Amino acid sequence: MIHGESYKPIIAEAAKMAIGEENIYERVFIFELLKDKNDPNAVAGAAGFSVRQPKFYVFKAKAVLLATGGATLLFRPRSTGEAAGRTWYAIFDTGSGYYMGLKAGAMLTQFEHRFIPFRFKDGYGPVG
DSSP: OOOHHHHHHHHHHHHHHHHOGGGOOOSEEEEEEEEOSSOTTOEEEEEEEESSSSOEEEEEOSOOOOOOOOOTTSSOOOOOGGGGGOOSSOTTOOSHHHHHHHHTTOOOOSOOOOOOOEEETTEEEOOO
């Protein structure tokens, strides 16, 4: 049985073997999508920097997949007491992908929904 915490190492190892470890960039904060000079409706790459070393990166790409996550925890949760410290989604989903997509001219549709836990007697949590 593969549990959620095991997925990332398994997928990372498969990616390293498939495309080569020298083609994988980790801990790079992407802050800008770069438009194609020949096609104003296309993204041709991205710019970012290393969060561990003083390095700046510019990536050229035939296709760009923006998968930064949603915008959970942008707002203070309404939970109180014991529930205030619980979270079911990553605290790093700040909505930066929405910003980059909007700035690059993307039509922003099919957003992830902001997580609001249902409350029920003697409990609270993700349901459905």
